[in-house]
Amino acid sequence: MENPETQPGGNTAEPANLRFLRRLVTVLTATMIGGVLLIIALIVIRFYDHPPPLPETITLPDGATARAFTRGDSWFAVVTTDNRILIYDRVTGSLRQSIAITD
Structure with a gap:
């Protein structure tokens, strides 16, 4: 079977x-x-x-040297060697705000 x-x-x-x-x-x-x-x-x-374009040049205040750079949706920021954060408008390139960094 x-x-x-x-x-x-x-x-x-x-x-x-x-x-x-x-x-x-x-x-x-x-x-x-x-x-x-x-x-x-x-x-x-x-x-x-592709992010929105940045301005061709960035004018830093007298005596400031860029150390770091970052960007947001409508702004970009430059950290300087004299411990400041400079926040610029992305479209116009004008300075919006300056923040002093204290130790």
Whole structure:
């Protein structure tokens, strides 16, 4: 008598739990690959986003030398060697605010 779990050719049938597990692993693998590709695409899009242009020149007060630079949405700031932060308007390039840094 032939075993009901045996397929033609002598191979045994795959249990339902194992078939479900195999499909689940395949779906999870495809989901992870899709997620990694999405993250890479978002990083590439973010790095190619061009910020608004800055003025060609920045006029610092007399005696000030730039040490660091940073920018925001509507402003940019220069940290000077004499411990001041100079905040400029991004569009006009005019000085908005000067902050003295105390030790």
